[in-house]
Amino acid sequence: MPDADVIIVGAGLSGICAASLLSAKRPADRVIVLEARDAIGGTWDLFRYPGIRSDSDMHTLGYSFRPWRGQKAITDGGSILSYIRDTAREQDVERLIRFGHRLLAANWDGVAQHWALRVQTPEGQITLTTRFLLGCTGYYDYEAGYQPDFAGQEDFAGPLVHPQHWPEGLDWHGKRIAVIGSGATAITLVPELARKAAHVSMIQRIPSYVAGMPARDRLGDRVKRILPERAAYAAIRWKNILLGMGTYQATQLWPGFIGRLLARKAAERSGTDPADFHAPYGPWEQRLCLAPDGDLFDALRTGRASITTGQIAGFAPDGVRMESGDLIRADVIVVATGLRMRLGGGAALSLDGAVLRFADHVSYKGAMLSGVPNFAQMFGYTNASWTLKCELIARWVIRLLNRMEAVGATVATPVSPQDLKLRSAVPLSSGYVQRAHGSLPMQGDRGPWRVHQNYLRDVYAFRYAPVDDGAMVLSTMDQSFSTRA
Template sequence: MNEHLDVLIVGAGLSGIGAAYRIGHDRPDRRWAIFEARDSIGGTWDLFRYPGIRSDSDMTTLGFPFHPWRGEKTIADGADILAYLRDTARTFGIDRHIRLRHRVVAADWSSADARWTVRYEVDGVSAQLTCRFLFLCAGYYDYAHGHAPEWPDMGVFSGRIVHPQAWPGDLSVTGRRVVVIGSGATAVTLVPALVAQGAAHVTMLQRSPTFIVAMPARDRLGAALHRVLPTRLADTLTRWKSIAYGIGSYTLARRRPALVKRQIAKQQRAALGEGYDLANHLTPNYNPWDQRLCLVPDGDLFAVLRDGRATIVTDTIDRFTPDGIHLTSGDILPADVIVTATGLRLKLMGGTTLSIDGRLIEPHRHLVYKGAMLSDVPNMAFSTGYTNASWTLRSDLSARFVARLLDHKDATGATVATPVPDAGEQATTPLLDLNSGYIQRVAEWLPRQGKRVPWRVQQNYVRDALTMRGRLDDGVLRFR
């Protein structure tokens, strides 16, 4: 006989652990489990091992509100974040519900039985179970492979080529010339970290610039609040201070992009000096938050650029050579190690194949309800984060919403909940609405937003919180 669960959570990273707390904490009557495909928990923070790996948003909001981050750094190292996640799972007994090496392959909803049949693999052996509700918290990218473009003559390069997503443990850069291809968060993290590891010189090779902003690694105001206020109050005020700052800075950037561009350039000029070529290397041809901003704690990237241990080159690759990279401009970048920090491959919902009564669900043909469910798909939710703020802010809203939904169903005797759009509701932008390359490569396959709430993600935590906490029987979410 197949096992039957009330809720199956897929993924034991930030989203999955947060979801488990919301739906399972203090609910001994609810049968639930987390399936994690890998052999350890932590998601992103266990997978990535490249030098300098760190959070790309402040930990007061990336951390869980029910288990606040208490580390000194607000831009934290990957190892510290992983330790925090493991501590959270252990503290709340979540780790006892996690089943490692359980890779979910497919799930089919039976309308007649009002349940999902989930096919999964354990160490290569196929199995299945059923569940009343499916909560996909497996992140947004392919854990097995990063985005890896091919350039001419890569095979002739005599040095080593590595991708950050598969960083080799035996790689030493001491005394070596390193070229990092890319200009996103991974690249700007790697450059100062490789300098610190003793690289002879590090070059960041980019096709086009990214907005890069320095941020203090430690939150002085938050630390002051914790010195004078009770811990719980200080945690709450520090978190809301960070939320308010994020909303305010994003709103200002969208409404007055020219002003924010000038502010960013002023900060960069102060860090790099009057002679640095900001226009060519640090001034994108788009507005702030058309793509995600890159944060550098305490300006560490600017420091190594200023003292000459690192360089930014803005150009395109013509071909690889035995000793480096030949650029379209004719210049040659000498290299002993080349790092292809070229981004992620999007893979929503853990790559699980979903169907209803045997009919394939194609996410791009569905609207997103409250950023957490797909139109016309019953008893299924998924977790995503914000594009303009920390992942956890949005994923925790989704987890709270799912917990309320499950409680409502239990209290009313409903077995099925399905968001159903009006006939006039039209699809507009993709769920992830940025012009970043990793999103644009798959934008046509992403679920769509509608024109109005609740079919629209507002990129504003306060507005989304009000939407998520609104009435469940809103006429859109249909119960039976």
């Protein structure tokens, strides 16, 4: 007998979601959650930089089965971390977590029909086996963020900081700060640092689109006063889902118009040039940045912060030298230059001893990989809240396990046709995605091999479409079969 029916790797936002749903829907299953670190929370426990927050509203970033009760819809990282930990406690899944357990390698044993996991623990390495493996490790490298080498950076006299490893006790009171980058992290950092700094200079190679949004959902507040809590939460959640989908579709239909509109609105609010916010790509070709209550725009308008667009020539002892010849003086430099993508938490995966490379496989519904048995990987939306897709995947894994049990199958393997036209499963032009080219799975040109960035389509595909759809092959030790549910 394997050690577990399901092993979940990661105790962050998606791992706690999966553990909670599995415990509730399949209480007889033996579930283990492996967490490499010593705390629940994943991203929201790792990142400690000033002002860390979500750029998704909590009514969709939160779980459908546990209403968000906070006052702010766009909230800080500490509140999100508390929400995840409170959920784990309320759903009684803390008992399933093995802290300090890092997955090093996992091999599918086709004869035994289970996954064999090599796990590093505080006491040494152990082996665990499981019928089904569910990856909830996110998509980036927890060990190090992406930091390019700048000429002369060793000459800079002050602290050089990457947000992923923010030093405890760093004092920026009254200091001049240069923030290199224009992505979501930089947009979060600049207004927060500007509250205490002498001045914050945001240096961007190219602009990003930034949209202002109220931190509190006023319409949602009114709905809460009218409806019972769960009904109000569901109504607000669906309102935000549909609003987000409508906004995204508008950007795809009229990218030029929406891009100019976003840039003009940002410039009007911040008192800057629209060129500072007009990206050289369409909205949502990279993730749209969010400024809650227009905090970035206010920092720019008051002069506490400024934007410089251009190429960096290198560092000087007292700041950043631009190719234009300008010197941006700084006492502290924050390199908000992005993440390193790393699927599977960096574990070495294999099938009967043969190395498993994500790029050699086609994504099935954005949840499993072609030719890979009894394995699912959480990967959220790029144009909406991460959790929306992850919860759909978790619920679908439960449907899959139920179907396997009903027909007596021990193995579930998506099998892709040979005539698929392939492209990357992650449709973003962001630097961290492009740097990971060649290590990401592919997607096809039709379902169920196409990854849709559309919640309504996925609701049908994950919750109502037949589990064994002709692409999903269910098998036992001695035979393969596929019957329609």
